[in-house]
Amino acid sequence: MPGCTIKTAPRFTLNLSLTNPTFRLPDLYSTAKLFGFGLKIFHPWNNHEVDKEEDDEVSERETWEFVHSGRSAFVIIGFTDEDGREVRDLERCLRYCRQLGERCIMIKSIHQLFHHAPTLPKLHEHLEQTKRNDVHLWKPDNEEKGSFAFDVQRIGKRRSQSATRTIVESFAYMAMTTPIRMKDPEVLYTYFEEYEDAQAQERAQLLSGQLEQTRLDIPFASEKDKKVVQIDYEEGKFVGGGNLGFLRQIYFGRLVCEGSARLLIKKFEVKERAFYGNTSMESEMSLLMAGQTLSSAGKSVYDPFAGTGSLLYTCAHWGSMVIGSDIDGRQMRGKDASGPGVFRAATKYGLRNRILDCLTFDVTRNGWRRGGLFDAIITDPPYGVRAGAKRLGRNEKNGRMQKDEPVLMPDGTYSHLQPGYIPVSRPYEMTDLVYDLVLFGRWMLVPGGRLVFFLPTVTEDWDDLDVPVVQGMKEIKFCSGSSQDFGRWSRRLITMEKTDSETYPRPDFLPVEMEKVPGHHNFPQRFMEGFDPRPRPGQANESA
Amino acid sequence: MVRLITHNMLTCHVKNCTKDNFPLVFENVELEVRPAEANLDFIKRFIPKLEWDALVQTARSIGEDSLPEQMPEDKATLESEEFLQKLHHVLMEIHVEEGQMKCRGCGHIYPISTGIPNMLLAEHEVGR
Known part of the structure; x- marks a missing residue:
């Protein structure tokens, strides 16, 4: 970019969805892998110098834990090339940003970061300094663009007209010469104030084991607490406001793109579908799973427990050719006489042509001629009481x-x-099913292909060992893994990759003996019984 | 909607049926030809996974004889747009909507109804 003297690698702020935070890292890193770039992730609150090289592995791991915990809506990222070097070319970074925005379900928006700071005076101090040194990041906008606008957002705090005005006016030193245009400006400067409420902090401490008890029964925010209060920017704190949070961080930059993939959550909404069942997976999860398959044009993806086809549509949306099978053909067909439901729903999405076929068969008695057919296997095995696997x-x-x-x-x-x-x-016992699925994946996937599935598990009995470990298949996992919690049980998203190019045998689908009984063993029955804890060794069946 | 690409991936899987179990033979078929947007990359990547003889034989059995008896040996012809388009038509645009697939080995019949084949096996056809 002419006139632009960026000495350091550009940084970007991601504004992430606060729901399902344990799905963030898999979503981001899978997308990066798909498009062939690397990601560097930075803590949004630590005041690292923007131009300091931080490739300390320990700090990255800590940052992962933080992003995973969902304590903040924000994360700061940079990009790396195939040799692990930071990408300094802004245009290239912006292209990567747009690819993230088009694919990542968890991203609400992406911003080029000018600076972040714990208080407004600190933010201004830095920005004014860059202006004096003539390295201010808005310089090219002033020289090349036609209009701009400001967007002030406060996360975790009520909007206030007067505060917004005060904040915008405090940026007068930017001395923009281009006109303000509120509607469709060429450049949108974005200013985020992030507040953290005391309860969120407690919740996080509770999760990480730093706290044993919590006062979560305190009402979230009383009417009195909700009233708009003044911020003391010097202190970085609210004046008044009992349980209300305090200002955590301010992020200032310019909008690169909105996260367009989030719109797909609405598009694939189950209730809007031409055909669905009562166990069809919600669209956000279907999309997050499809992301893990690295689906793209030219790839083939198979769902061996296809049901009403929820996972087929989202993989097909990203360009994959998909095949589904199910032991119960009525699941795929539905009752409507106008043709099989899966095909009708796919037609409505404009994806009919990407459904290669749907077949009625039992994957344990499958008719696949050979292995190595698919780039990905994606599935949500049936685990309910009525719809248990067969x-x-x-x-x-x-x-x-x-x-x-x-x-x-x-x-x-x-x-x-x-x-x-x-x-x-x-009945198809869950333990057998999961083990078979991993062996099946190893046989059926191309080298580097992915197996993506949901594993229901009794929360108390969950153990990392519950995911079968076999030669040739490796679990891709961030922190404690991705899961949706429903109290006593949870659904864990498991992603595995075929790591070598060996040809493995067709699995025999015979029952397995596990040393440790996994948390998903006998799941439907335990679901029905309300998940009474299993007797532990030593206290087994004394009353019996 | 059984496409020839899917047909090429399927064998008979009845217990102890190991001879002449591929390809399954189409019988009493109702065909539909539906033009589909071509993804030649996908086709090209799929070629190594195809059983060529079975594909040609099956295509001819339902009246589609545009494919050569032998798979072209030179890469240039094999990956030419003309050839991939031809293959795209045979693999992706021909759908068997009704009919059945029969195993030449054990005689098991896999019925196809509204485009979905039923590949389930009876009790005596599966192992324990």
Whole structure:
């Protein structure tokens, strides 16, 4: 950019969604991997010098934990190239930003960071200094752009007209010569004040084990607390306001792009779909999962428990050719006479052509001719009580043995050739299913291909060992992993990658013996029983 | 909607059926040809996974004979736009909406209804 003298690598502020924070890092890093760039992540509150090289691995890990905890809506990032060097070219960084904004479900907006500081005077001090030194980042805007506007946002605090005016006026030294245009300005300067409430802090301490008890029963904010109060910028604190939070950080910069991928949450809303079932996955999760598959044009993705196809649509949206199978064809077809539901929904999304096919079969008795067919396998195995996973074969525990010969009817025909014949099926134990899925992925994926699935688990019994460890498959995990908590149980998002180019055998789908009983073992039954803790060794069954 | 690309990935999987279980033979089919936007990258990446003889044989059995008997050996022809377009048509645009797929080995019939094949097996056809 002419006239621009950026000596340091550009930094960007991401404004992230506060829901499902444990899905942020997988979302960001998968997108970076897909587009072939590296990410450097910085803590939004630590006052690191912007031009100081910080490749300390420990600090990155701590920052990951922080982003993962969801304590802040913000994170500061920079980009790296294939050799791990920071990208200094602004145009290239802006391209990466736009790619993040188009793909990451967790990103609300992306801003080129001019500076961040704990108080307004500190922010101004730095910005005025850059202006005196003629290295101010808004210089090119003044020389090349036609109009600008200011956007002031306060996160965790009520908006105040007068405060907004005071803040905007305090930037007068920028001395913009281009006109202000509130509607569609060429440059939008964004100013975020982030407040942290005491309860959020307690919640985070509780989660990290620093606090044992909390006062979370205190009402969130009383009407009195909600009233607009004055900020003491010198102190970085509110004057008054009991439980109200204090000013954490101010981020000033210019808008690069809004996170357009978030609009897809609405587009793929289950209730708006032409076809869905009562266990169809909510759109935000379907999108986050699809992101983990690194779906893009030219790739093939398979869902072996496709159900009503929720995961097929989102993968197809990113360009993948998708195939679904399910042991229960009625799930995919639905009841409508106008054709299979999955195809109807896909047609409405304009994605019909990317559904290669849907097949009725049991993945444990699959007809796949060979392995290595797919770039990704994505699935949400059924775990509910009514819709628990099933596999073909007779449940011999009920006393009747599985037949080895076809059954001849009195009229001379075979029973299995009758119209409407439904083969017998038996429950598919969660432990077996998950283990089989990992072996299946290893057989079926191309090198570097991904297996992405939801694992329901009893929170108390969860253990990292619950994800099967086999040669050739590696879990991609950030911090404690991604999960959606529902109290006594949770759904964990597991992403695994095929790490080598070996050809692995077709799995035999026989029951497995695990040394440790995983937290997802016997899940549907435990769901029904309300997750009574398992007896621990030593206290087992004394009353029995 | 069983496309030939999917058909090429499927074998009979009845217990102990290991001979002549691929390709499955289409019978009594109702076809539909639906033009589809071509993704030639996808096609190109899929070629190494194809069983060529089975594809040609199956395509001819349903009246589609635009593909050569032998897969072109030189890369230039194989990856030419003309050839990939041809392959795209055969693999992606021909849909078997109704009919069945029969195993030449054990005779098992996999019915296809409204574009979805039923590949479930009866009790005596699965192992324990």
